[in-house]
Amino acid sequence: MIIGAFLAGVLLICGCLISNRNKFVNYLLVVLFGIMLLAFGAYQYNNLNTIQLSFFKSDSLGILLLLTLCFISVPVLFHSYRYIEKFNPDETPRSRGLFFAAMVLLISACGVAYLSNHIAVTWIFVELTTLSASVLIYHHRNIRALEGVWKYVFICAISITFIYVGILFLSLSLKQAGIDDMSFDSIRANYNKLNLFWLKLSFLFIFTGFTAKLGLVPMFTAGVDAKDKAPAPAGALLASILMNLGFVGIYRVYAIIAHTPLHSWANTVIIIAALLSVFVSAVYMTRIRNIKRMLAYSGIEHMGLVMLGLAAGGVGVYAAILHIILHTLVKPALFLQYNQIYWVFQSKSIYDVGNYFKYNKTGAIVVLLAFISATAMPPSGLFVSEFLIFQALFQAHYILILVTVLILLTLIIWGFGSNTFKLLFSPSPEAMDKSTIPEINPWESFSQYVLLAVAVYIAYNPPQRFVELIQDAVKLIQ
Amino acid sequence: MIDILLIALAMTLLYMSIANRLHTYLRILVLQGFILFGATYLTLTDVNTVNLLLIMLETIVFKAIAVPWFMNYIIKRNKISRSAEPYLPYFVSLLIVTIIIVLAIILSSSIKDANLDKTYFVVALSTMFTGLYLIVSRKKIITHVVGYLVIENGVFVLSLAVGNEMPMLVNLGIMLDIFASVLILGIFFNKIGDVIKNPDVDLLNTLRD
Numbered sequence: 001m002i003i004g005a006f007l008a009g010v011l012l013i014c015g016c017l018i019s020n021r022n023k024f025v026n027y028l029l030v031v032l033f034g035i036m037l038l039a040f041g042a043y044q045y046n047n048l049n050t051i052q053l054s055f056f057k058s059d060s061l062g063i064l065l066l067l068t069l070c071f072i073s074v075p076v077l078f079h080s081y082r083y084i085e086k087f088n089p090d091e092t093p094r095s096r097g098l099f100f101a102a103m104v105l106l107i108s109a110c111g112v113a114y115l116s117n118h119i120a121v122t123w124i125f126v127e128l129t130t131l132s133a134s135v136l137i138y139h140h141r142n143i144r145a146l147e148g149v150w151k152y153v154f155i156c157a158i159s160i161t162f163i164y165v166g167i168l169f170l171s172l173s174l175k176q177a178g179i180d181d182m183s184f185d186s187i188r189a190n191y192n193k194l195n196l197f198w199l200k201l202s203f204l205f206i207f208t209g210f211t212a213k214l215g216l217v218p219m220f221t222a223g224v225d226a227k228d229k230a231p232a233p234a235g236a237l238l239a240s241i242l243m244n245l246g247f248v249g250i251y252r253v254y255a256i257i258a259h260t261p262l263h264s265w266a267n268t269v270i271i272i273a274a275l276l277s278v279f280v281s282a283v284y285m286t287r288i289r290n291i292k293r294m295l296a297y298s299g300i301e302h303m304g305l306v307m308l309g310l311a312a313g314g315v316g317v318y319a320a321i322l323h324i325i326l327h328t329l330v331k332p333a334l335f336l337q338y339n340q341i342y343w344v345f346q347s348k349s350i351y352d353v354g355n356y357f358k359y360n361k362t363g364a365i366v367v368l369l370a371f372i373s374a375t376a377m378p379p380s381g382l383f384v385s386e387f388l389i390f391q392a393l394f395q396a397h398y399i400l401i402l403v404t405v406l407i408l409l410t411l412i413i414w415g416f417g418s419n420t421f422k423l424l425f426s427p428s429p430e431a432m433d434k435s436t437i438p439e440i441n442p443w444e445s446f447s448q449y450v451l452l453a454v455a456v457y458i459a460y461n462p463p464q465r466f467v468e469l470i471q472d473a474v475k476l477i478q
Numbered sequence: 479m480i481d482i483l484l485i486a487l488a489m490t491l492l493y494m495s496i497a498n499r500l501h502t503y504l505r506i507l508v509l510q511g512f513i514l515f516g517a518t519y520l521t522l523t524d525v526n527t528v529n530l531l532l533i534m535l536e537t538i539v540f541k542a543i544a545v546p547w548f549m550n551y552i553i554k555r556n557k558i559s560r561s562a563e564p565y566l567p568y569f570v571s572l573l574i575v576t577i578i579i580v581l582a583i584i585l586s587s588s589i590k591d592a593n594l595d596k597t598y599f600v601v602a603l604s605t606m607f608t609g610l611y612l613i614v615s616r617k618k619i620i621t622h623v624v625g626y627l628v629i630e631n632g633v634f635v636l637s638l639a640v641g642n643e644m645p646m647l648v649n650l651g652i653m654l655d656i657f658a659s660v661l662i663l664g665i666f667f668n669k670i671g672d673v674i675k676n677p678d679v680d681l682l683n684t685l686r687d
Contacts, residue, residue, distance in 0.1 A: 120650055127657050134661070147682045150619075157626060157658050161633055164654055165606070168633075171640050171647055175593050182644075197589065225685045 003052050003112060006040045010108040017101040021093040026100060027081065033104050034077055037111070041070035044115065057117035057185070060472035064321065065114045065248060068328045069241045071454075073107050075447035079336045080233040082444065086343075095139065102135035103234065110241045114248050118183045119170065119206075122249055123163055126213065129242060130156040136234035137226050148229030155222035159212035163249075166205030173198035184252050188476070191259040200262055206253050207269065214246025215300045216307060217276040227296040227335075232342070235292065236335035239299045240328040247306065247324055254310065255476040270311040275401060277304035282408040285415035289350045291341065294419055295334050298374055301412055302327045302382075308405065309389035316392025317474045322459070323385035329455040330373045330382060333448040337366045340440050341423070345432065350419050354428040362442035364424055369452050371420045375413045381459030480520045484601045484635070487513045488579060491608045494628070495575040496568040499560050500553055503624045504546045510631050511542025517638060524642040529649070536652045537634075545627065545659050549620065552663075563617040574611060579604040598639035605632030619682070623662060630655055 013033050020026055044058045044066055051057050080103060084096050106129055113125035130153065138149040171182065177193035179186060187194070212219035223243075227235045257266045281301035288294045302323065309320035338348075340363045345353045357364040376382035393402040428434075458466060487510060494506050515537045522530055552558070564571060582603040586596045605628060612625030637651040 120646065123650065124653065127653070131657075131661060144684055147685055150682060151685070153661055154622065154626070157662060158629070160657075161629055161654065164651065165633055165636065167650070168636050168640060168647060171644050172591075172594065175640065175643060176591075180644075195591070197591070228685065 001052065002040065002043055003056050003115070006036065006108070007112065009036055010104060014101040014105050017097045017104065020097060023093065023096070026093075026097055030077055030081070030100050030104070033108075034074060037073055037107065038070055040111070041066055051117070052115075055118045055121045055183070056112070056115045058115055059117075059476075060469045061248065061251065061321070061476065062114040062116075064325060064466075064469050064473060065241075065244050065328075066111050068244070068325050069107065069111050069114070072236075072240055072328060072332050072451075075336060075451065076107075076233050076236050076332060077103070078447065079236075079339070080231075083231055083233050083339060095141075098135060099139055099231075099234075102132045103237070105132040106136065106234075106237055107241065110237075110245050113245050117185060119167055119253070120182065122252075123160065123167065126163065126210075126245065126249070127160055129213070129245060130160065133226065133230075133234075133238060133242065136238075137230045139231050139234070140229075145229045148225040152222045152226040155219055156212050159209045159219050161209075162205045163209030166202045166207075166209060166253075169198045169202035169205060173202060184256070188256050188259065191256060194256075194260065196260060196262055199257060199260065200265065203253060203257050203262070203266055204269065207250055207273070210246045210249040211273065212246070213242055214250065214307075215243050215277075215296075215303050216246075216273050217280055218273070220277065220280070220300050224293055224296040224300070227299075228290065228292045232292070232335050232338045235295075235338070236332035239296065239331045239335055243299060243303060244324060244328060247303075250307075251310070251476075258477045267311040267313070270307050271398070271401065274304040274307035274311065275404065277301070277307070278405055278408045278412075282411040282415070285412045288415065288419070291348050291350060291353070291419070291423070292335075292338060294350075294416065295331070295338070298412070298416060299327070299331055301409075302331075302374075305386060305389055305405070308401070309385075309392055312389065312392035312396045312398060313478070314392045314395055315388050316396070317477055318470055319385045319388030319392060321470050321473055323382065323389065326381045326385055326455045326459055329451045330370060330380075333366065333451040334370045334374060337363060337370065337445065337448050340444060341367070343440065344437050346436075350422055352429055352432070353423045354426045356424050358428070359437055360440045362445045363440060366445045366448045366452070367420060368424060370448065371416065373452055373455060375416055377413075379456055379460075381455040381457075384459040480517060481597055483513050483517045483520070484597050487517075487631075487635070488601050488604055491575055491579070491605060491628075492572065494608065494612070495571040498562050498564075498568065500558065500562060500618075500620065501550070501560065503562065503621065504550055507546045507549075507624065507627060508542050510628075511537060511540075511546070514541055514631060514634055517635070521638045522641045522645070522648070525645045525648075529645055533648055533652060536655065540655055540659060541627075541631065541634075545663065548663055549623070553620065558618065558620060562621050565615050565617065571611075571615060574615075575604075575608050578607045578611065582607070595639055598635055602632045602636035602639070605629070605635060608632075626658065626662065630658060 013029050017026060017029055045063055048058055048063060084091055084099065109125045109128040109132060113122050116122040116125060134149050134153050137152055138145050173195040176195045177190055179190050208218065212222060215223045227238050230238055254266060257263060277300050281297045284297045285294060288297060306320045306324050309316035309323060340360055342348060344359045373380040373382060376386045390402060490506050490510055494503065497503055497506065515534055518534050518537055582600045586599045609625045609629030609632060612628060613622050634651055637648045641648045
């Protein structure tokens with residue numbers, strides 16, 4: 001019931017945002033949505049493992065990601081407000097309304113999709129995220145944004161077609177067993193009756209389809225362009241909660257296949273895709289010159305690691321979930337900080353930036369800390385989860401893969417580091433017009449500090465409840 | 479009868495591989511829409527009448543009329559030149575599509591599953607892969623859209639194969655159709671036409687590393 005009311009409320013708010021031109025009413029609606037989202041998260045947390053509207057179930061994995069989403073959405077909505085209000089002359093009431101409506105729709109579609117217990121329902125919400133994300137990417141309405149959005153829409157359209165074909169194959173696999181109910185719970189309960197041939201094909205298609213959202217080889221390209229062209233607060237969402245949506249989709253299907261004899265075959269598929277993703281990310285990170293795209297490729301590397309943890313099994317599954325949650329906290333901090341960099345240097349090329357410490361001290365410290373966090377150096381929270389993933393790989397005797405990944409990670413840290421240190425410490429370019437640099441209020445960076453600190457805290461001193469939820473989510477597989 | 483329709487659908491793929499004018503592509507899409515209309519009527523015998531009407535309405539309205547008409551409108555409005563501009567000669571295209579169909583037949587004959595009607599499977603697979611081939615082998619953005627619509631048609635045939643047991647999946651397929659048509663054609667192709675005249679993919683390669 002509550003889910004239905006929430007969705008109805010979201011649609012109402014979206015409609016009002018699009019039709020309304022008054023600035024004050026617009027922001028009031030956004031605040032209202034924020035409160036509604038938090039209430040929704042709290043309600044779902046208090047009603048763990050209940051079936052709602054017959055297609056949704058608030059299981060541990062969904063709740064974990066939903067709470068992370070609620071936590072991220074508040075700073076993202078705040079920074080969207082700053083983005084629209086400040087240094088952005090071509091904003092009209094119409095574009096503002098559309099931007100926030102798309103953002104509200106994207107956040108809620110992701111949040112509800114986490115809780116979906118039916119593959120077809122997940123699929124519908126994935127479609128909705130494509131729709132809303134494309135509006136966000138096309139926000140600036142210039143030819144490059146058009147290119148980004150066209151590629152994103154086209155590749156996502158193909159990817160959801162793939163997922164659909166996967167669902168069809170899954171239904172063929174169920175047909176033999178005589179199962180009508182296509183909910184994840186029911187399929188998982190009847191895993192020993194499934195036709196393995198169709199299940200295999202189905203997993204291949206669904207996995208490939210969800211890689212477009214997750215940002216994994218083969219369909220990662222669209223996501224990179226999207227994060228580059230979307231306004232940075234929207235990029236923060238695309239790089240965190242939307243990737244989690246891909247993860248949820250793959251995880252739930254993998255939870256079915258993990259009980260069948262196809263488990264090791266599925267692991268091989270995942271490892272190949274994950275390893276290639278880390279490789280692609282390493283190749284681009286070492287030569288990339290666009291700061292935003294660099295952040296996007298860093299996301300691909302982390303998703304590769306998450307998938308490696310999933311495939312390694314054992315403690316790796318726990319680590320994968322922990323890693324994706326921590327990544328959801330750290331990556332938006334970088335994207336939200338990016339706007340300040342752009343306000344100072346008016347460019348996203350690494351050749352046009354330098355000496356950031358001089359112009360914006362608070363922001364520069366965020367960049368430095370976020371760099372340490374994103375590359376998983378201690379005391380970063382991601383260090384804990386990455387360490388556990390490596391341990392799982394070691395225990396599962398994937399030594400060669402582990403060595404390859406470690407070498408690639410070194411390359412990635414080198415690429416990421418050389419660009420970040422160029423931004424922070426090397427002298428600023430001569431051609432830069434220093435008179436137009438705006439004063440940036442240190443409080444603008446406050447939420448980024450909070451995000452990074454929370455990522456460290458829950459990794460080193462996780463609350464008991466948090467650990468229980470992750471362990472409960474792991475039980476879907478093991 | 480249903481076999482004749484499905485085989486006719488496979489034959490349109492061969493024609494599509496050698497078609498060189500955009501209008502020929504559109505006509506083939508219209509023909510495919512009508513074929514799917516007939517195939518839906520003949521296949522979905524167990525589905526309730528209202529749902530069947532909805533599905534058939536969708537095939538005829540969206541697949542056979544609205545989308546081709548709208549693409550025709552776009553071609554005229556943006557004055558897109560009328561040839562398809564493939565990267566490969568037509569003979570090679572014909573050969574490749576033939577190979578795709580043969581491979582689909584070989585693949586499906588290796589499946590031992592009494593629940594599956596092989597004709598649907600072969601036609602669906604070859605249609606999907608021909609669509610993918612059209613996307614990679616043609617230069618214009620609008621032919622990419624045609625390739626995507628061909629993939630959709632293939633997926634639709636596949637959904638018909640399970641349609642009697644799970645009509646919900648066919649309805650989902652319709653949602654996919656409408657979503658793609660509205661999103662890809664309705665919103666963005668219009669915009670691309672406003673910004674770039676005679677759009678081809680060479681103009682969309684500024685975003686790279």
